[in-house]
Each structure stands twice: as structure tokens, then as C-alpha cells.
Amino acid sequence: MKLTGNLLIGAQEVAATAGSMKALNPATNAEIEPLFAFGGIDDVDRAAQLADDAFDSYNGTSLTERAAFLESIADGLDAITPELAQRTSLETGLPIAQLEGEAAKSATQFRQFATVVRQGRFRQATIDPAQPERQPRARMDHRMQKIALGPVAIFGASNFPISYSVAGGDTASALAAGCPVILKAHNGHPGASELMGRVIQQAVRDSGLHEGVFSLVRGGGNAIGEALVDHPLIKGVTFTGSETGGMALFRRAQQRPDPIPVFTEMTSVNPTFVLPAALAARGGTIGDGFAERMLVTVGQACLKPAILLAVDGPGYIELKNTMIARVEATQARTMLTPGINAAYRKNVERQSNAGAKRIAAGGETQGAWDGQSVLFEVDGANILENPLLSEEAFGPAALLVRVKDVEQLVAIARHFRGQLSATMQIDPADYVLAARLLPLLERRTGRIVVNAFAHPQEVSYASIHGGPFPATSDSRFTSVGMSAIERFLRPVCYQGFPDEMLPEALRHDNPCGIWRLTDGELSKA
């Protein structure tokens, strides 16, 4: 597929209206062809108008039709996987095998959401039939279904340049819900973004849908993102990235005359609690597993385990030594962008300044944007006293916390802000203590993992990639897993409708054959 660098506004290719850029190869700091167009407010407006024009017909697609569209995107991704992985690797420095995995995961997500659409449960079809004889007042027929929120803006993430970007879970779940999507491409991988955008654009065309169902825009500064968040026809926003960036968008959207929902997935240190019996039995294995995970994709993962808490005692030294050994054996590797690299260096320094003791470091950096792995250690009292120590350092750094006793471990659990995930390493002798920790973790995290680490993210029905602030801006939702679709749906009640005017999910004979709640009972009747 030839890259043109154009914006994709509906079915159109749009050349630069506000400057342009080239991609950078982070391994060599060299520019890569071609030029990529920056758009302006007019481009956003055109895309938003098209998305709004597309809304009624796309929201009105049948379950079968919409599912087939999602599958055609999956097929399109499969077809370009080698090319996509290669270009993405050039632009991000990530290994091709990892990116092929991401592409496969993206295609799988579109197929999973196609299944979710066919199942039709997302409609939450609910029927309370008329009760003309009810006293003191007859009940009219009431039926409810969920429909799409409206056109939405999705900000592509940088760290998983395929599976959290143009063809990521946000796009898949928004399209599954029936929302036209305007994708704000991340400038860290413009070529990869265009390749994925063209797959979706082509699928829209092949499926005979309104061209406004998908557009891809790109800009040089914040203006294009702000224009998207401000646009009156945009009814929802999703974002994955830093707390600063996420909160700027969130607060901006809340200042609109008509505030709109913004789901931002931002920051998490994914604490691991190693309980005493598990530590004594397999401290070395746990330390090794943790260090392996913290180093995956140069630590640039929202689910990177960044803090390990263990009560000092049998197994602690083995745990510490295996962590040190693995970190020291790691070569420095290229990070995604100069900005991420600079922030990482600053955050490592912040940890040192906050009193964390550097106990291991990986190989020295070679390239300008390489990230050197670092392991710090502090005492439990330190982390309670200095909240900076519990902040994320996005990159291959982690903090080992030597906890004095069980009470201090519980106190530290209470002290964490919201997290995407937390892990407990436990043996049966730890279950009583684990049961004490569990409600503390439930209140603070979207996912609790036992005897494993949170990464990689499974994409399934029960998956949750969310959590209380600042992990996300709304703990009631998830950005990964099949319930990610709920962010993009809203209920509508139909009262007293003649059957022929009802949407298909609510007709008397249930033509879609979906699960429905009738008078409080689930059935496919």
C-alpha cells in the first residue's frame, strides 16, 4: 500500500492544510519518507459534519451488517500485517514479531466485537409489556434499547502503535456500538496510522456505508485535538496516554456548553504485593517474573509492574537478587519517542531525589533515545511518607519496597491512588491476609491478579482495563474487553409504539433472536 501522507476525511484524501511532518526512526534519529499532512480546524469540521451525516444510517445498521463491516476491517488488517509491522517497527523501534502480535490482536478484537454485535446483548433490550388492567393505573408498553452515543473522537496512543491506535480497541468498540469515529492519529507512527486508516476507509467503502463513518486526522500541536473535543457534533472522546494530556482533554470537554463523556486511560504503577508464605516459598521466581514483566517493551506499557512490595523476611534476599540479576543483564533499548525518553530520564532522577536507592542498572545507553533499566529500593516507611515514590516512571524502571511487617503492608495498600491492576503473590497460608487486602484493592484497582502479572492484557468478555482515578477518568468503564462498548451507548425508551415502528431489537417476534429482559426475566422469546 502506497503511503501518501494525506488525511482521510470520509472517502476523501486531503492534503496538508496546516503544515506537515516526517516520521522519525528512533533507533537512528533519521527522518523517514513521505511527508505527512497536518490538518486544521476546517478539516475537523468537515470530518465531524460527515460523521454526523453518517450517524443515523450507521446507528441504524442491522446487527448482521455491522458485524460484517467489523470483520472486513479484521480481514483488511490481516492482509497488510507484514507491511504494517515493518513500517511500525521503523517508526517506533519496536520488534517486528511484537508488532505482528499486536496486529493479530487488533484483528481479533474486531472479530470479537463482530460477535458481540451479532449476539445483540449490547442493546440491553428490555420489555415491560402493557398491563391495561393494572390498578390504580394501567401500564403502557415500555421498551428500552441502547443506541450509539453519537460521533466520537478517538486519540491514538503511542506505546502500542497498532492495538491501542487507529485499529485499536477504542475504534473497534466505538464502531461496534454504532458510533462514527474520527481518529486523531498519534504523530509517533504516522505511516502505521495511515495504513490502518486506509484499511478502515476501504472497509467502509466495501460495506456500502456512509463515508462519514470513519475519518483520520493529524495535527502539529494541540489545536486539532482541541478542535475535536470542542466540536458540537462530537459526543464522546477516548484517550490513552499521560495524566497531563488526558486531564487536559477531560477538563476541556467538561467546559463545553454541553459537556460530553471523555474516557481517558492514564497512569498506573500496578503494585505487586508479595505475601509472606509466597515470598518464603518462591521469592526468587517471583522476583524474576516481575523483572521480566517490567522490562517488556522497554517498560513502555500501561500495565508495567512498577512497584513490588514484600515483607522483609525469608525469601526477600532471593527475590531482590533475582531482580537485580535480570535488570543488570538487560541491554538499553530504544524508546518510542524523544519525548518519552526525556520524561523517563527525568522520572528516574525524581525517584533518586525522592530517596529511592538505586540497587541495579542495566547496560549503558548507546543511542540517544535508549532507556537504561533501573531498579530502586526503599523501605515501606519511605513510600508512606513520600507520595512521589508511588508515581509512574514510564519506562524500564521499578521500585522494590522492603516492608516492615504485615500492618505496614496493609497501610501501604490503603495509600495507593487508583490503579489499572494490582497483583497478589500468595500461597494458601497467605489467604487470610489476602482476604484483608482484597477489599482495599477492589476499591483502588480495575483488575486484581493472583500469582501472575497483569501484562499482557487479555481481551475477553471479563477483561477490564480501567480503574479509579488517575488510572482512568471514570472507573465505571473499561477501554479493553467486550464491555468497552458500554462507553459508547445510551438508553432510549419507546413507550406505546406500534410494532411496525419499533426498532428490530424490540419487536414482538424478536427478529434478531437476541436475549431480552421481559418483565424482569431474561429469555430469547
Place this chain on the structure above:
Amino acid sequence: MKLTGNLLIGAQEVAATAGSMKALNPATNAEIEPLFAFGGIDDVDRAAQLADDAFDSYNGTSLTERAAFLESIADGLDAITPELAQRTSLETGLPIAQLEGEAAKSATQFRQFATVVRQGRFRQATIDPAQPERQPRARMDHRMQKIALGPVAIFGASNFPISYSVAGGDTASALAAGCPVILKAHNGHPGASELMGRVIQQAVRDSGLHEGVFSLVRGGGNAIGEALVDHPLIKGVTFTGSETGGMALFRRAQQRPDPIPVFTEMTSVNPTFVLPAALAARGGTIGDGFAERMLVTVGQACLKPAILLAVDGPGYIELKNTMIARVEATQARTMLTPGINAAYRKNVERQSNAGAKRIAAGGETQGAWDGQSVLFEVDGANILENPLLSEEAFGPAALLVRVKDVEQLVAIARHFRGQLSATMQIDPADYVLAARLLPLLERRTGRIVVNAFAHPQEVSYASIHGGPFPATSDSRFTSVGMSAIERFLRPVCYQGFPDEMLPEALRHDNPCGIWRLTDGELSKA
């Protein structure tokens, strides 16, 4: 039950710490005994601390235990209904029979939510079993359930002083979700609020729950509400009232260091579209039904139909004449509070100033806070030109719009902001036009009614009392109906848990016998 005027902070009675007030009888403008305490920031803090202390145990109640608690509130409401209706009538000027109906509705809501709790579907229990043989990577066991959001603040409304107040649907759904509640009582009916608050306080005690599950506070100005919205231990807010009040709370909560969800139900004109065949066949009946609804409870209802749109033609004169006749036959009646009365008079003047022609008025006002019924008429072109005409006038006023033709009717449908409800009056010959209007209404309203009016609100599984801004602050939720509980729930994923550590909704043998989604299939297995 003796009224003390105290705040109810957990199990305690708390005397005034920041002034006090007496209730006013709106019919006579006379003060009613006793004094009611105002609390301050310390009282909010104490209530929030208690609510936080109560969270783990209350969130952890079994379905049976929680349902029984909700039913004991319902029983308590039944037991005080005559006393509650009498006191509320004194404080609000509303008729006793109407208030007895509200009390019955409130009790019913608690019983309905008890059923929802026992059914356990609100947990959305979801299980993706381990797949140790899966390639290229084994899948761990993933399980998800929804738990309570945290302690929440609920602002009682003024217009339905029982069923949208202390013992209203917000409280019922929050308690059903497992959230401790701090209720900010409305000063329009302090005695009624205390009576209901005591019922809930007693039910907490009788059920052996932590006292922090419920507190009732009251304040003189905005300070106590602001303290609630700002408190770090409060994790969600609901409000029913004006757009100004609702948006102030909403925007304040979004400025917290950790923004929290705020659901505000605010303003709606509930437009009625009378289509040509229905107009010709039964214009008079429709006009009479509309006027009857607009005058219920002196027009002080969120679902009051405030705008009727009809294409000029056969039936229009009959419709107009029946509306005029009913409005002219109406006596002026006492409105809820001096503030509401003053706003109503101002808004009626605004309609006149905006060019609406006064075509009928009810009896002259006698009491100082009486509201005189008014009917205005404008041409379709006017409402398109002047957005003020589509604003709510909370009280017994309505606007008849003489629409030029079908195209103008469609244009007007596009022009409305978000609404709680809209109505179409249609005969079979209107179905084609109705199908054209339907997607426009779906995008703008939470409920669409055919051949009836939205009021009164049915409370059932399919009920939706929500809608796009400014009807509410988040169109994805509802404040009435069984899905109101969703505002107060968030998902947690449990990965790799031993069975004995799982919450009951997710254990292998499904001890609660609830519906669960296993590998994408619903069952009670």
C-alpha cells in the same frame, strides 16, 4: 414520629452547627415548627468518614441481606405514609392524595430494587475460564463483577418531595448498588426529609448495618453541598433540579483533583409532535390531554409537556380551542417555593418578550405564590429563529406552535436540545412521517412516547428518565427505572483467583444462582 430538626449523621442526632431554619407553608406564608438544624463542613466530613468506614462491609453484604434492608425501608415508609403525606402537604402545598401516591411509589421503588438485588444481574457476573492449552499463550481464568462506586452524595429534589427526595429513586438505586449515601435534604420540605431520613436510619439499625450507610445533612447556603461535592471520600453525586444548580455541581466536581461522576437531571420541555392524520382525526382530544398533563402538580414536573407542535390544517382549531378551554378553566394554585414562583413569573414574561402570543390564561392568582396557568402560541418560524422559546418555564405554562408544513416540523425536531422525553401523536397514515422523525428524536431524547404523554413516569425495567444534555449531564444513564443502579457501579476483574477467595457472585458453583455470562453465553450454571 416526633420531629427534632436534627441532622442525622450515621446513628447520631446532631444539633445545629451553622444556623437553622423553619419550614414555610407556601399556602399561607407562615412558618411551621420545629427549627431545623443547618450543618457545616465538619458535619459533612463526619458523615463522609462514616460512609467510607461503612463501605467495605456494606458493599460486601450478600444479595439477600441487602434486599431485606431495602424492603425494611419500604415497610418503614408504608408505616408512616399518613403522617408523611400530611407533613409534606403542609410544607409544599401539594394535595395529600398526590403525596400518598408518591409515598406508595417510593416504597414500591425500594421493593423493586430489592428484587433487582436478589436477581443479581446488576453484578454482570462474567467468567472467561482458563484455557491452559490455548496457543500461542495460555489464558488465565478471568472473572468480572460490578461492585459499588463508593460513598455517594444525593441531593434531594423539591418538586416531588417524596419520590425524588430522601426516599427517592436515587437513594434506592444507590443503596441497591452497595453505596453508602449522604443525603443533602432540600430545604423546601425539611420535616418530610427528616421523617424519611429516620425511616432509613432505623432500617440501617434494624438490619445490623454499619451506621455510616446513611446520613442526612442540611445547610443554609451552598456551602454544605459544595463540601459534599468536594469531599475526597465522596465518589459520586446525583442531583435533580435546575440547569444552573446542576451544572454548578457538575463543573465543581470536574475541577476536583480526582474528578467524580455527577449525574444531574435538569431541564426538558418534552415536545409533543402532533402529526397531520392524528390531528385531523382527534385534534380536540389531543389538545385536552396535553393541557391536562401540562397542569398536573401546577406544572412543576420535569416531564410536563411544555411545547405542542402541530402542522396547521384540519383539526388545528379544535386542538387549540380545547387547550384554551382547559387552561381558562384552571384555578391558580400555590407553587412549591417562593423561588420557584418567582422564576415562573420571570419565565412567563420571557416567553411574552420573545414574541409568544398569550392565547389563554387561567384564574387570577390569590396567594402570593400562586401560579397562573398560561398558554402561548407562536408560528413555527418563530421557534426556529428564537431559541429562548424552546426553554423551559417550570410551572403551568405551555406553548402551542403552529407549524407551516411537514418540512418545517422536521426542521423544528432537529433544532431541539436534549430532552427527557418527546411524544408523537400519530395515526397509521402518519407512520411514514413518524419514521422520519424517529431517528431525530432518538438522538435528542431519553424516551419517545406514542399517543400518550410522558407524565407520569412509570418505574419499571425499561423505564428511562434521562437524555442528552441539558436534560441530564450524561445521556448514558437514567435516574428512574431499574437501570438507574448502573450509575453507581464499576467493574472489577479477578484474574487467577482460587475459588475460596472469589466474591460469591463469581464462585464456580454459582452459590447465588444468578445469571452469568460464561465464555460469552448467558446461563445460571
